[in-house]
Structure formats: C-alpha cells, structure tokens
Amino acid sequence: MTKDNIYAILDIETTGGKFNEEGITEIAIYKYDGHEIVDQFISLINPEREIQPFVVNLTGINSKMLRNAPKFYEVAKRIVEITDDCIIVAHNSSFDYRILKTEFKRLGFPFKRQTLCTVELSKQLIPDMPSYSLGKLTRSLGIAISDRHRADGDATATVKLFKMLLNKDLKKQIIKQSVKTEQKSKIASNLRAIIEELPTETGVYYIHNEIGEIIYIGKSNNIKKRITQHFTGTNSKSKKIQTLVHSVTYERTGSELVALLKESEEIKKNKPILNRALRKTIFTHALYQFKDTNGYINLRIDKATREERSITTFSNRQSAKSFMQNISEQYELCEKLLGLYKTNTSCFKYEVKECHGACVLEEPVDSYNTKVNALVELHSYENKNMLIIDRGRYIDEKSVVVVEDGVFKGLGFFDLNHQINNKDVLLSLITPMTNNRDNQHIIQSYVRRYKKRLKIISF
Incomplete structure (x- = not known):
C-alpha cells in the first residue's frame, strides 16, 4: 500500500425502515492522509421522511432536531468533494456505502468509491475478539468513545481504530487486499439498453425473442425493476430469458388488478414457452358451505374442484386458513362450525367466552x-x-x-372529468374479457386484500 492513499473515514445515522427506503439523519466524515486529519465534514441532515421510534431511542435524533437541518441535496456537493479520490472507510462499510449510493441515486448522480470495512480488517488483524461491534471492540482495545450512536462519536472512534489497524498491518498487505472496488454491472449492454427504455410503473410486460415471438408474459408494480431481476437472476428461467430476449414491450395498467387479469388472459391466449407454470390453475383451495343436522350453516376449506360451487377461492391452504381465522374473530363464528377445531363438545373459543355457543346449540x-x-x-x-x-x-x-350477474364482463378506463352514471355507456367502453375460474379468483382475492382502498359500486 503506498503512502499516497487517502481515506474518508465516515459514519452515518439513518431513519431506519425498509431496505433502500432509509434516509440519512446525520453524517460525519474525516479525511485522513495516513498521518493526520486534513479535512472534516459533520452535519445533521433532514431526511424528509419519518424516523423509526427505536432509532430515535438509540440515537436521540428526532424529527424536531432535523426540521431546520440541510436536506441531502444541499450537502451532496460537499460529500462528493471530501470523498473524491478517497477510499471510504467505515465500520460495516457495506451499510454506510449503500445508504450513500441510495441517496445519490435519488438525485440521479452515480456515486462510486473504493471501500474498506474496519469490521473485516479487525477480524483479520485482531482475531479472537469476543465482539466486533464498534462499542465493544473499541472498549476492549481501550479506545475512548463518546456520543455512541451519533455520527461524530462513532466516526471519531473509527478513525482511532483505523489508525491502530494501519499500524498493525506492518507490510500493508492485508489492507491493500481488503480494498473493495465496486464491480461493473454484470448486465450485458444490449440488456441494459432494454431496461433503460422501461417505466417504473404497474403493468403487463411481454418478453420477445429475435423473431418477435412472445416467450414470457408477466405483471409487476414496477416493470423496470422486475425486468432487471429477470436480467440479473441466476435461476433457470432467468438464464433462458437472458439468452433468448431480443426486446420487451409493455402495457401500463395503473391498477394491479387490471394487470393481473390481463396477464392471466394474455398467457392463456399466447401460451408463451416460459410461462408453463402459470398455465395451470392459479388457485388450489376454496370455501364451501353446507347445513348440518341442526340447521347451522357450516363453512369448510377444501381443495378446489371444478364441479362444486364455491363461495371464494384461495391461492394456497395457508391463505385459506388465515382467512378462516380472521372471519372467526370478525364475525364471532364458531371454530367447530368452521372446521378449525375438531371436537365432539364445545370449541375452545366457547371456553374463553369468545364463541356464543353454536357448537353446543346455545346460539x-x-x-x-x-x-x-x-x-x-x-x-x-x-x-x-x-x-x-x-x-x-x-x-x-x-x-x-x-x-354483471356474477359474471366478469371485462375492464376499461375512464376519465375522472367525465363521470359516467349510465351503465350502458360504461359497458360500451370496456374491453370484453373471458369469465373463467382463474379471473374470478383474481378478482375475489384482490377485493379481499384491498377492499378498504377500492371503490365498489353496485348497479
């Protein structure tokens, strides 16, 4: 390792939350030339999103403190400058680097740096420590740390730890070998060109081969993201797609329900070579009813059959079971009469006063x-x-x-500025579609999941 290496030793605090949806709340960066700190940047940042309560407890940083802090785009230029030509060093650098890249990606700016992780270096240069968390490791090594879980406190401790690691690596071989350079995208240039043309919206997509045949049809809430997964996946279907694809066409739907219905119809119509699994029925279980000898309506989950008329259908046994448990609570129904509790006497809920006694003929x-x-x-x-x-x-x-009359007629789109109250006008605007058991299942399960968000009008 030559003495020319310059390091940007940093720590980031975030809002927490879903992967790749986190925002930065605080950042501290120390520029270190191998001998001394030559520049530093420390700032709170307004993440423009909620901070998870457990993070507030951990860091002490709350939304009120960040109200007047700069937003990321206001400090982005300073971060680019202070880390330019530097190797980023952090304790668990893959986390801090991912967060930084995500923030820059939101601004449309490609941020690429080499990285070094002090967790990995410590494991190689100081083996057999009881813990490699920053707090416990620095305590074991006698490194003072103040303001734990604040960016400046943790970054300062990481600087001290890194200096110690540099001194331990006498031949500078381990640190040299541990520097990570981000690999270039493994997506072939022709596939990358296809991805760039795709929207990040909900719809149905069609993957075509060289002679224009449709080889695969799918639906997604983010077409670009799903096609990227196909183009980077390593399973056999993804590999076949990567080999055969020549172009991708798509149709926006806005609604996931419309996308599901169109996908089902298009697969049946086109029978693409790579959609074999989806040609089968997309539900396995159904809800049936019958009256017992005492006149009570019993409900049962069973394997779906074509002959028997069901109330509704489910993709698998697990979703059916979960539905039954929910309706048992919501409608105060008897677990025995729902087939959830096998007994010749009362059900369990009767014992805890949550069933009104249909199982023992009291209700x-x-x-x-x-x-x-x-x-x-x-x-x-x-x-x-x-x-x-x-x-x-x-x-x-x-x-x-x-x-209409329990039959799926079709679907369409209408302009909000032209409220349509006439059923005949509306029916003339829709695209007719096939009424089959698969489409009935798609509609019922979608309405079950999203009934609070949907508007359902009886006519």
Whole structure:
C-alpha cells in the first residue's frame, strides 16, 4: 500500500425502515492522509421522511432536531468533494456505502468509491475478539468513545481504530487486499439498453425473442425493476430469458388488478414457452358451505374442484386458513362450525367466552346463520352487479372492472372529468374479457386484500 492513499473515514445515522427506503439523519466524515486529519465534514441532515421510534431511542435524533437541518441535496456537493479520490472507510462499510449510493441515486448522480470495512480488517488483524461491534471492540482495545450512536462519536472512534489497524498491518498487505472496488454491472449492454427504455410503473410486460415471438408474459408494480431481476437472476428461467430476449414491450395498467387479469388472459391466449407454470390453475383451495343436522350453516376449506360451487377461492391452504381465522374473530363464528377445531363438545373459543355457543346449540340458529350469510354475501359475487373502481394509468383516470350477474364482463378506463352514471355507456367502453375460474379468483382475492382502498359500486 503506498503512502499516497487517502481515506474518508465516515459514519452515518439513518431513519431506519425498509431496505433502500432509509434516509440519512446525520453524517460525519474525516479525511485522513495516513498521518493526520486534513479535512472534516459533520452535519445533521433532514431526511424528509419519518424516523423509526427505536432509532430515535438509540440515537436521540428526532424529527424536531432535523426540521431546520440541510436536506441531502444541499450537502451532496460537499460529500462528493471530501470523498473524491478517497477510499471510504467505515465500520460495516457495506451499510454506510449503500445508504450513500441510495441517496445519490435519488438525485440521479452515480456515486462510486473504493471501500474498506474496519469490521473485516479487525477480524483479520485482531482475531479472537469476543465482539466486533464498534462499542465493544473499541472498549476492549481501550479506545475512548463518546456520543455512541451519533455520527461524530462513532466516526471519531473509527478513525482511532483505523489508525491502530494501519499500524498493525506492518507490510500493508492485508489492507491493500481488503480494498473493495465496486464491480461493473454484470448486465450485458444490449440488456441494459432494454431496461433503460422501461417505466417504473404497474403493468403487463411481454418478453420477445429475435423473431418477435412472445416467450414470457408477466405483471409487476414496477416493470423496470422486475425486468432487471429477470436480467440479473441466476435461476433457470432467468438464464433462458437472458439468452433468448431480443426486446420487451409493455402495457401500463395503473391498477394491479387490471394487470393481473390481463396477464392471466394474455398467457392463456399466447401460451408463451416460459410461462408453463402459470398455465395451470392459479388457485388450489376454496370455501364451501353446507347445513348440518341442526340447521347451522357450516363453512369448510377444501381443495378446489371444478364441479362444486364455491363461495371464494384461495391461492394456497395457508391463505385459506388465515382467512378462516380472521372471519372467526370478525364475525364471532364458531371454530367447530368452521372446521378449525375438531371436537365432539364445545370449541375452545366457547371456553374463553369468545364463541356464543353454536357448537353446543346455545346460539340461536337464525342469528348464527345471519352472520354467516353476511360473510358469504360479502365474499361471493354470485348474481352480483358491481363496478370495481381502482387506480388508472394517469392522475385523472380510473380503471373499472365490471361484474354483471356474477359474471366478469371485462375492464376499461375512464376519465375522472367525465363521470359516467349510465351503465350502458360504461359497458360500451370496456374491453370484453373471458369469465373463467382463474379471473374470478383474481378478482375475489384482490377485493379481499384491498377492499378498504377500492371503490365498489353496485348497479
């Protein structure tokens, strides 16, 4: 390692939250030339998003403190300058580097630096320590640390630790070998060109081979992201796609429900070579009803059959079971009559006063069946006339899925500025689609999941 190396030793505090959705709340950077600190930058940052409560407890940084702090774009230039031609050093550098790259990506700026991780270096140069967390490691090594879980306190401690590691690596071989240079994208240039043309919106996409045949159809809430996954995946389907793809076309839908219905219809129509699995039925279990000898309506989950008429269908047994548990609580239904609790006497919920006693004939048949019928009415669309209104492709547009007499008629889009109250006009605007069990399952399960967000109009 030559003495020319300059390091940007840093620590970042974040809001916490979902992976790649975190924001920076504080940053501290010390520029170190191998002998002394030659520049430094320390700042709170307004992340423009909520801070997770456990992070507030850990760092003491709350939204009020950050209200007047600069936003990331206001300090981005300073961060670029202080880290220019530097190797970034951090304790668990993959985290801090990912967060920085994410913030720069939001600004449309490619941020690339070499990195060094003091956790990895410590494990090589100071083996057999009980812990390599910054707090415990520095305590074991006698390095004073103040303001733990604040950017400046942790960055200062990392500077001291890094100096110690530099001194320990006498031949400077271990540190030299540990520097990570970000690998260039493994996506071939022709695939990258395809990705660049795709939107980050909801819709259906079609992957074509060299002669224009559709080899795969899919749907996604982010077409660009999903195609990127296909182009970087290592499973057999992804590899086949990467070998055969020549172009990708797409259709925006705005609504995930419309995308699911179009995907199902298009796969059946085109039978793409790589969609074999999706040609099968997309649900396995269904909800059935029958009356027992005492007149109570019982509900049962069973494997879906074509012959028997079901109330609603489920993708798998687990989602069916979870549905049954939810309705048992929501409608105060008996677990025995739902097939959730096998017994010849009372169900478990009766013992804890959460069942009104249908299992031991205490709850009147009529009142119990009224609850079951309300549930059946909500989840079955047999004989129903309804419009399911969801997001459109644009701000001033909505999508509509039409069910008439319990039959899925089709779907379409309408402009919010032209409120359509006439059913015949609306039906003339929709694209007719096939009413089959798969589409019925897609509609029922989607409405189950998103009924609070959807607008459902009976006509």
